[in-house]
Amino acid sequence: MSESIGIDSLVELDYTNVKTEAQTSTKLRIQHLSKSFQSKNGKVYVLEDINLEIRQGEFVCIVGPSGCGKTTLLNIVAGLEKADSGEIWANGRRVNGAGTDRVVIFQEAALFPWMNVIKNVEFGLKLKGVNGSERRNTAIEYLKMVHLSKFQNSHVHELSGGMKQRVAIARALAMNPEMLLMDEPFSALDAQTRWILHFELQNIWLKTKKTILFITHNIREAVCLADRIIVLSTTPGKIKKEFLVDLPRPRDDNDVNVAEYSTWVMKELKAEISKVVKCEMDTDSCVECDIKCTTDEPAKMDIGGGI
Amino acid sequence: MYSIFKKVIFFTLLLGIWELLFRLAIWPEYVLPSPISVYKTLIHGFQDQTFLIGIAISMKRIAIGYGISIVIGVLLGLLIGRVRIFEETLGSLISGLQTLPTICWLPLALLWFGLNDKAIIFLVAMGAVLSITIATDAGIKSVPPLYIRAAKTMGARGLNLYFEIILPAALPYIITGMKQGWSFAWRSLMAGELLIVCLGLGHLLMIGRELNDMSQVIAVMIVIIIIGILVDRLFFVKMEKHIRERWGLTKG
Ligand SMILES: Nc1ncnc2c1ncn2[C@@H]1O[C@H](COP(=O)(O)OP(=O)(O)OP(=O)(O)O)[C@@H](O)[C@H]1O
Ligand SMILES: [Mg+2]
Numbered sequence: 001m002s003e004s005i006g007i008d009s010l011v012e013l014d015y016t017n018v019k020t021e022a023q024t025s026t027k028l029r030i031q032h033l034s035k036s037f038q039s040k041n042g043k044v045y046v047l048e049d050i051n052l053e054i055r056q057g058e059f060v061c062i063v064g065p066s067g068c069g070k071t072t073l074l075n076i077v078a079g080l081e082k083a084d085s086g087e088i089w090a091n092g093r094r095v096n097g098a099g100t101d102r103v104v105i106f107q108e109a110a111l112f113p114w115m116n117v118i119k120n121v122e123f124g125l126k127l128k129g130v131n132g133s134e135r136r137n138t139a140i141e142y143l144k145m146v147h148l149s150k151f152q153n154s155h156v157h158e159l160s161g162g163m164k165q166r167v168a169i170a171r172a173l174a175m176n177p178e179m180l181l182m183d184e185p186f187s188a189l190d191a192q193t194r195w196i197l198h199f200e201l202q203n204i205w206l207k208t209k210k211t212i213l214f215i216t217h218n219i220r221e222a223v224c225l226a227d228r229i230i231v232l233s234t235t236p237g238k239i240k241k242e243f244l245v246d247l248p249r250p251r252d253d254n255d256v257n258v259a260e261y262s263t264w265v266m267k268e269l270k271a272e273i274s275k276v277v278k279c280e281m282d283t284d285s286c287v288e289c290d291i292k293c294t295t296d297e298p299a300k301m302d303i304g305g306g307i
Numbered sequence: 308m309y310s311i312f313k314k315v316i317f318f319t320l321l322l323g324i325w326e327l328l329f330r331l332a333i334w335p336e337y338v339l340p341s342p343i344s345v346y347k348t349l350i351h352g353f354q355d356q357t358f359l360i361g362i363a364i365s366m367k368r369i370a371i372g373y374g375i376s377i378v379i380g381v382l383l384g385l386l387i388g389r390v391r392i393f394e395e396t397l398g399s400l401i402s403g404l405q406t407l408p409t410i411c412w413l414p415l416a417l418l419w420f421g422l423n424d425k426a427i428i429f430l431v432a433m434g435a436v437l438s439i440t441i442a443t444d445a446g447i448k449s450v451p452p453l454y455i456r457a458a459k460t461m462g463a464r465g466l467n468l469y470f471e472i473i474l475p476a477a478l479p480y481i482i483t484g485m486k487q488g489w490s491f492a493w494r495s496l497m498a499g500e501l502l503i504v505c506l507g508l509g510h511l512l513m514i515g516r517e518l519n520d521m522s523q524v525i526a527v528m529i530v531i532i533i534i535g536i537l538v539d540r541l542f543f544v545k546m547e548k549h550i551r552e553r554w555g556l557t558k559g
Contacts, residue, residue: 075456078456078460079460080456080459099460100462103460103461104456104457104460106453106456106457108453110453110457112454112457112458112476113555114475114478114553114554123458123461123471124461124462127461127463156553156555157552157553157555171461175461175462181460
């Protein structure tokens with residue numbers, strides 16, 4: 001294992017370059033997005049001035065410690081929650097509520113247990129008014145893509161966690177959305193299943209060229225899947241850093257390069273985080289310091305197995 | 308297997324004691340008939356179809372009354388469960404009314420409908436509707452928000468959201484409410500038929516009383532118990548178990 005391997009290709013994002021490239025095919029544009037929640041102890045600022053552009057066909061992972069606002073960000077993009085300020089443009093339209101062009105895949109599969117597998121996959125198409133036989137064919141096509149066509153008549157409670165998540169992916173893809181929004185979809189699964197699904201998801205992405213916004217708190221997973229990794233910091237969530245990952249696909253979690261990239265990203269983040277912590281330790285305000293130090297603590301990040 | 312064995316022994320013993328008490332002739336036959344004469348009455352009642360007709364009439368009433376109560380109960384539950392203003396107004400009315408024993412609606416039913424079928428059906432509906440409303444409301448409030456979010460991102464809106472997602476998701480609760488509602492409806496039906504004389508199983512009970520025919524009274528009671536058990540065990544308990552399993556609410 002040479003220690004310099006591949007690190008050159010994992011450069012910090014050159015912002016200006018990407019912007020010019022993006023202008024032609026931006027799929028998602030988030031501008032000055034802020035969000036706070038009202039809680040008992042007053043306002044909690046969850047997201048602050050998030051600016052982000054995602055290109056057509058790009059696979060972007062958002063990583064960050066627990067509670068930093070990843071889910072909130074995704075929900076706002078999905079139109080399931082309202083931002084305090086800022087604008088979101090998806091597929092050329094301003095986001096104003098949920099839309100079938102942005103389908104969400106949640107941490108729990110959220111399959112409907114009163115429908116069997118194929119009815120679940122057909123659900124979105126049925127709402128779109130697609131007729132019966134066409135609907136069925138599309139559903140079967142996508143179930144084949146996730147290797148579950150044999151289970152089309154099974155009930156949801158008969159499936160394993162990984163199978164449920166694959167049905168959820170098929171259900172989302174069947175709607176042919178412009179963008180997939182995935183919120184830690186594999187975090188409840190065992191390492192083995194996750195490994196398989198990382199392969200499947202990459203293959204599906206290569207095949208369909210969907211734009212994917214994928215949330216995880218696992219850096220290894222992000223390196224394995226993403227073209228670009230966006231790191232959020234906590235309280236309030238801000239974009240702290242971006243990394244480009246330029247490795248051949250499909251990637252493998254256990255691949256030496258992936259492992260090394262992950263370590264490198266971790267190191268970079270540690271340096272960044274300890275810088276922030278140090279800076280805040282020097283200030284007198286203890287209360288503020290307490291909040292920020294604990295939530296920014298690098299040890300809280302799940303860096304994935306094996307590192 | 309073992310539990311069936313115990314049950315068989317228990318009921319045989321019970322019949323034995325009953326027959327013994329009858330043989331001892333402590334009470335006259337119109338107080339305590341023999342199990343054999345009850346059995347004969349049962350057979351006879353089914354052979355000359357009086358029991359069958361009685362069952363048919365009672366079942367028709369409960370089907371109509373209970374059917375109405377399901378439709379109204381689910382709709383009211385939906386309104387209370389999803390619309391704040393209905394929850395604050397109608398919700399408190401419903402929980403207040405629930406403390407009223409169903410049979411207290413009888414005078415009102417008689418004044419509104421007279422001594423007839425409609426009054427009985429009204430009683431049956433009133434017996435079940437509140438349980439179903441309350442259960443539907445509880446079910447709707449406990450629908451996992453995740454289902455609604457998922458459905459929304461797939462384009463579900465308005466009525467679709469209610470009928471494709473919210474109601475099915477609440478079904479385990481609704482079924483439990485329907486089960487409870489059925490038992491209330493069944494009780495109200497019998498009470499109504501006893502008090503408003505116009506055919507049905509309750510009326511057969513009253514005929515037994517009027518003729519001083521204790522075997523008929525006991526035979527009809529047995530029929531009522533058996534119908535109650537059949538509907539509860541064979542339909543509702545199974546249904547409830549099946550749905551809870553499908554909905555992933557039971558482990559294993
Ligand atoms: N509805 C709400 N009301 C009040 N506070 C909320 C609400 N939803 C989220 N929050 C707060 O916002 C912050 C961000 O939550 P969010 O779920 O977006 O975090 P996350 O990054 O997805 O975390 P995780 O990795 O654990 O999923 C948390 O501190 C949480 O307590
Ligand atoms: Mg989250």
